[in-house]
Amino acid sequence: MKVSLFEQVPYRYLPEGFEDQHSSVVTAPYDVVDPARMTESLFSAYAELMHGARAGFDGVCVTEHGQSAYDISPNPDLLASAVAYAARAEGLDVAITVLGRSLGKTREPLKIAEEYALLDCVSGGRLIAGFPLGLSYDANLNAALPAVETRERYREHRDLILKAWSEPRPFPWNGRFEKYGQVNIWPRPVQQPHPPIWVPGTGSAGTLRDIIAHDYAFVYLSWDGPKLIGRQVFDRYWDLAEEMGRDRNPYRLAFLQVVAVAETDERAEREYAEHLVAHYRSGVGAIPATAMAVPGYAEPAAIEGMLRASGHRGMLSRMKTATYSELVDSQVAIVGSPATVADQIEAFVREFRIGNLMVMLQNGSMPRDLTEKNISLFASEVLPRLRPIWDEDGWVNNWWPRAQGTAGAAGRKA
């Protein structure tokens, strides 16, 4: 299987009790920030991604959120571009996964087409193109687009980007949201007709059907904890895949897991617990429920489903008050020695048939040195146990970049 390092870009020095006063998104007041510490927080994220690339991860992953304290990544392509260049300059064969630029949020979908194409070129054909809808607060509050149109915009933008990547000659586009006389972007992706497309979702049947129909990879960002809801999401996925005539190739799935690994279980708890708890409380846990579903973002049937299912929904709604043991018991975070961590991951990876694993190894206030230890230890002690999973089954990962040539620096002899 492929194992990538996933990283958010939090401000690492939120004041104690931040989440009692503030939302982590949209209205989070910037005056809690010390500019020097912001600089350090951002720089650390770049450095840690490079650390992961050097440590032997198959890929690095970043996401987009605006007006956010827990993921300061208004355009993840900027971060991805720096890593794409640096990794290639160092001869590292690392996939660049942007998860992504939000297609339902953007007012300029062709910018996404251009930026992704550029990333694909600079990385030598190592881009994985994430096509997320965008969270409601991002699309409907930060970008202030009418919630009821979010999915319609998404579909049009996706069609436009795909056509812009593959159409050899300039073409007009008369969409509902976008109108152009001549679309003719430069550059185009190295990977034709397009880089592998990964689509994050919460696992609703409608989204899954769309992903399966287009043969994209389904990305599950497991904030809820795989133990609590993994089964219902992945059972639904594989049932639908079968119903729609797709094979059981595990590489159709990508899964994000928060992991903290240390020499022993005790030491892992001692070193990571406070950062994990603070991360969930002040980050994801401090996103108001209403900001995740501005009226119109979800259709009536979906809202009704969510209301009926509340209570069985895993940890997401309880993050703000979650304790360390709740986080670990639900596997929202997998914490422990290399053996503990590897055992737990291998179990759910095999159970849910996951071929592309992303691990998030930095959380909230976690400092750079501890994060880099987490990265190094995972890469040296855990990753080698996970990588061979699925090898014996002979599945081909059609959702992994088809890198062009060697990983060596462009313009030099490898």
Added chain:
Amino acid sequence: MGPDVAGVRDETVEVWDGRLKLHVKVAGSGPPLLYFHPLPGLAWAPLLDRLARTHTVYAPEHPGTSPGDPQAIREVQTFWELLLVYEEVIGQLGLDRPAALGQSFGGMVAADLAASFPRLFSKLVLLAPLGLWRDDAPIPLVEMVAGPPEDVPGYLYAHPESEAARALPSGPDPDSAAIAQSTWNVGCTTKFAWPIADHGLGRRLHRIRVPALVVWGREDALVPVAYAEEFGRRIAGSQIEVIEDCGHAVAAEQPARTWTAVSTFLAAPHSEAWRVVRASREIAAGPERIFELIADPARQPGWDGNDNLAAADAGQRVRRAGDVFTMTLTRGDVRENHVTEFEEGRRIAWTPSEVGKQPPGHLWRWELEPSGASATRVTCTYDWTRLTDEERLPRAQATTAGRLRASLDRLAALAEDQVR
């Protein structure tokens, strides 16, 4: 629907080239009245029952808000299309110039329909409408819609703890289906109000040519009461009613006072307020000097902003009501002007007529009010309420506040020039 739904029937109107089947609740008897509901959809509130006693009430459900048909909202792509859909609905229902009453979001829809199609309605009632934006009076629509549900009454009511406020449309203990529906409804309406409910209505309101009543709650925490004046100023001849101790949901929080204002307005004989065109401004000169320029007909062509007056003989200075002065028009015709009101230095009014004939009914009035030591507030009124001659109507209608304003500005230039 609310508790009293007796006699309310559901009509389905097929519009938009068959792509939309709009549900319209109908009740009562009498002249037609269209009701446009606020953000969360149609609730058959007591106001509608009261209206149904004197009117046939037609209450369309905004596309997408009818249970079982959520996707209807996809068929209406823009606010302009929404207006066209409603224009079709009115035609399909066979209504001839109904009255229109819109609340909040519905007020914005009703106002823009009246501005876009000036002959569509006979009267217009706006209860705290959305539709305008002033930077000094921001409307916290996004904060309300995307904020915690428990904060909503605070935006809608002056007294969010009151019984009226707690009886929000979805009822005391709504089930998940009702919550899902009302949440979706807000998504369907805010589609055309997001994040700022301003489609340029302010640039069209001057087209409204029907009697209009604007009702506002003094303590409106969603759309501040400053907008009452804004609507009133832009809709010629409109009547503003500000209700004290009242929030955004005027009909729910102050039902009796809202009803008094609305019913009085609707019952009044077809108001001719819009046939009274008015403009006023401050002029930096004393009233005597300005009055001289008006009361001496020979001076009038010098400031006429209508390009209507050519010349008048000297020596016709008006001194009292009953005087008649003669004016030659730019087209060459001669008019006798019968002075109907006169107060030296303060007020003069006259009705023009053809030589030797009865005045057809229109009237010009000038009023001067000293403002400080050396300035005067001058108001010019063109009142064609009594004008019945069909042939004269287009010309009367073309005499807008802008034309009056032009006269005022020229008058100001002349008067202020004399001062210097």
